[in-house]
Amino acid sequence: MIRRLSQARERGIPEATVARLPLYLRALNGMAERGLATVSSEDLAVAAGVNSAKLRKDLSHLGSYGTRGVGYDVEYLIYQISRELGLTQDWAVAIVGVGNLGRALANYGGFVSRGFRVAALLDADPEVVGDHIAGLTVEHVDELEAVIRRRAVSIVVLATPGAAAQQLADRVIAAGVTSILNFAPVVLAVPEGVDIRKVDLSIELQILAFHEQRKTDRMTGGPAMAEEWPEAVDL
Amino acid sequence: MIRRLSQARERGIPEATVARLPLYLRALNGMAERGLATVSSEDLAVAAGVNSAKLRKDLSHLGSYGTRGVGYDVEYLIYQISRELGLTQDWAVAIVGVGNLGRALANYGGFVSRGFRVAALLDADPEVVGDHIAGLTVEHVDELEAVIRRRAVSIVVLATPGAAAQQLADRVIAAGVTSILNFAPVVLAVPEGVDIRKVDLSIELQILAFHEQRKTDRMTGGPAMAEEWPEAVDL
DNA sequence: CCCACTTTGTGCACCGGTTCACAAAGGGAC
DNA sequence: GTCCCTTTGTGAACCGGTGCACAAAGTGGG
Ligand SMILES: NC(=O)c1ccc[n+]([C@@H]2O[C@H](COP(=O)([O-])OP(=O)(O)OC[C@H]3O[C@@H](n4cnc5c(N)ncnc54)[C@H](O)[C@@H]3O)[C@@H](O)[C@H]2O)c1
Ligand SMILES: NC(=O)c1ccc[n+]([C@@H]2O[C@H](COP(=O)([O-])OP(=O)(O)OC[C@H]3O[C@@H](n4cnc5c(N)ncnc54)[C@H](O)[C@@H]3O)[C@@H](O)[C@H]2O)c1
Numbered sequence: 001m002i003r004r005l006s007q008a009r010e011r012g013i014p015e016a017t018v019a020r021l022p023l024y025l026r027a028l029n030g031m032a033e034r035g036l037a038t039v040s041s042e043d044l045a046v047a048a049g050v051n052s053a054k055l056r057k058d059l060s061h062l063g064s065y066g067t068r069g070v071g072y073d074v075e076y077l078i079y080q081i082s083r084e085l086g087l088t089q090d091w092a093v094a095i096v097g098v099g100n101l102g103r104a105l106a107n108y109g110g111f112v113s114r115g116f117r118v119a120a121l122l123d124a125d126p127e128v129v130g131d132h133i134a135g136l137t138v139e140h141v142d143e144l145e146a147v148i149r150r151r152a153v154s155i156v157v158l159a160t161p162g163a164a165a166q167q168l169a170d171r172v173i174a175a176g177v178t179s180i181l182n183f184a185p186v187v188l189a190v191p192e193g194v195d196i197r198k199v200d201l202s203i204e205l206q207i208l209a210f211h212e213q214r215k216t217d218r219m220t221g222g223p224a225m226a227e228e229w230p231e232a233v234d235l
Numbered sequence: 236m237i238r239r240l241s242q243a244r245e246r247g248i249p250e251a252t253v254a255r256l257p258l259y260l261r262a263l264n265g266m267a268e269r270g271l272a273t274v275s276s277e278d279l280a281v282a283a284g285v286n287s288a289k290l291r292k293d294l295s296h297l298g299s300y301g302t303r304g305v306g307y308d309v310e311y312l313i314y315q316i317s318r319e320l321g322l323t324q325d326w327a328v329a330i331v332g333v334g335n336l337g338r339a340l341a342n343y344g345g346f347v348s349r350g351f352r353v354a355a356l357l358d359a360d361p362e363v364v365g366d367h368i369a370g371l372t373v374e375h376v377d378e379l380e381a382v383i384r385r386r387a388v389s390i391v392v393l394a395t396p397g398a399a400a401q402q403l404a405d406r407v408i409a410a411g412v413t414s415i416l417n418f419a420p421v422v423l424a425v426p427e428g429v430d431i432r433k434v435d436l437s438i439e440l441q442i443l444a445f446h447e448q449r450k451t452d453r454m455t456g457g458p459a460m461a462e463e464w465p466e467a468v469d470l
Numbered sequence: 471c472c473c474a475c476t477t478t479g480t481g482c483a484c485c486g487g488t489t490c491a492c493a494a495a496g497g498g499a500c
Numbered sequence: 501g502t503c504c505c506t507t508t509g510t511g512a513a514c515c516g517g518t519g520c521a522c523a524a525a526g527t528g529g530g
Contacts, residue, residue, distance in 0.1 A: 016487060022441040026420065040507065049422035053489055060509055068495040068508040085441050086448030100339035105436070107335045110420060116440050155443055178450060179443040185261065185345060187284035195446045197439045201340070204432045205328070205351050206257040206320050208390055208414040211430045213321030215413060251517060275477065288519050295479055303478040303525040
């Protein structure tokens with residue numbers, strides 16, 4: 001353990017790797033619960049549903065944390081990945097928009113489990129403001145900036161209708177937040193340095209439908225070449 | 236319009252393109268509502284938040300549906316993309332697991348809007364079975380196979396706890412479903428030919444946390460080289 | 471009919487990421 | 501200590517996707 005951080009880990013872990021680390025972490029936690037002390041790249045790769053070479057390359061970006069001929073120490077790797085992802089500190093999250101989805105998110109347990117804490121719920125609807133959900137009181141969105149400052153919110157979840165999302169994003173960014181998880185079906189324009197992640201159910205379904213159509217087309221011999229282009233369309 | 240489908244559109248639209256088509260479609264629908272008849276790749280690209288060359292290349296995979304010097308006909312492009320994505324037919328979707336999240340999904344309007352119809356709700360909890368949600372009655376998951384067959388379900392949304400997800404996936408696949416949208420935080424193992432898409436809130440937050448940590452590290456001069464490796468950890 | 475202008479469609483160079491395949495490293499048996 | 505076995509870490513080829521830059525195609529004005 002003399003001088004870890006060989007040449008890797010210097011700067012920049014590939015984005016694709018970052019996106020898989022949580023997967024590895026989840027698999028490792030399962031293994032730790034089952035009492036496993038070490039795990040090979042092969043076994044961990046299977047558990048995480050990836051290729052083992054990819055897994056090794058991913059881990060090599062964090063440093064050289066395996067033992068050849070043996071594998072990786074489960075607890076140690078959990079610690080290293082958690083640290084890399086920033087899960088050793090806890091993050092205050094605010095949920096803006098407490099409708100169907102916002103409520104589900106607020107009540108979601110798995111949320112809190114790993115470093116994330118729902119610190120505030122905000123809504124514009126006077127019917128909703130004041131409600132008690134998951135131990136929190138819904139505050140008025142007029143208080144947005146004050147709440148972000150007071151509770152040291154660093155991640156905002158947007159669960160409002162699309163029409164309100166851009167304006168709310170502008171406000172939370174102006175208030176200093178640079179990480180947003182957006183559930184509204186709109187493309188948010190944000191300045192350099194702000195990270196947006198988008199969850200879009202409708203897009204996921206459409207992608208599934210595309211492949212589903214392909215599959216059934218293949219069954220039935222492809223789309224009839226004839227109606228490639230129905231003239232009736234109102235151009 | 237004599238003989239469209241030059242050499243493109245033959246087989247296989249790139250996966251990355253498929254994932255963006257719903258974005259273009261959404262932008263186009265907005266434009267159609269605002270009465271725009273044609274749109275340039277530049278304008279549409281801005282609305283969808285992508286590079287215009289990428290947009291043109293994406294659309295070229297569907298065929299050559301633009302007019303040089305003019306742009307794309309909005310209505311016509313909506314029709315072509317919809318057809319390509321399989322949104323001209325409607326898809327029966329079953330939601331399995333009617334808890335916090337399942338309810339939010341069932342009540343979600345934007346769902347139905349474009350070709351998707353929630354055709355069944357299923358749960359294992361006798362407290363929940365029989366509830367009326369969004370005009371449907373929650374059925375018992377024992378009926379899963381029968382419901383899938385009876386309602387011609389082709390897409391299943393899994394919104395159960397992780398522990399139940401793999402087993403349920405196996406059952407819906409055995410019942411002939413080949414498209415699954417999974418909200419449970421587990422890696423599902425599925426046979427060739429089955430499409431899984433995963434929505435994982437926890438992973439999204441962890442990715443945000445990673446970048447957030449990087450950003451704040453940069454502010455404060457990076458993580459102190461010293462505590463790279465606290466000896467105290469219980470290895 | 472011709473010219474100037476706009477905008478598409480795409481060839482090509484580039485880039486990040488994936489995968490193979492193997493040398494190097496470590497462990498354990500004797 | 502030596503040998504054999506296991507498994508890591510990574511060089512290098514490959515692959516899909518991105519974006520620049522431009523020729524080709526079409527429009528509209530005169
Ligand atoms: N429910 C789902 O399953 C689902 C799935 C995918 C995407 N979405 C998207 O998530 C978002 C929320 O969906 P939902 O079903 O919870 O909608 P909803 O209508 O139930 O809830 C929206 C909430 O946002 C609040 N709101 C509106 N404007 C606001 C503002 N300016 N500031 C603060 N709060 C405001 C409303 O008062 C309401 O409580 C929508 O954009 C929807 O398209 C929802
Ligand atoms: N709620 C959220 O915001 C959220 C966010 C991200 C991920 N998730 C994930 O989505 C899933 C559902 O979350 P939730 O908050 O709705 O949980 P929940 O506990 O509220 O609901 C789960 C539902 O599934 C049902 N169920 C359990 N076993 C079943 C089975 N074998 N067959 C059919 N139904 C069964 C339960 O009766 C319950 O109604 C979980 O895996 C969770 O980790 C939830």
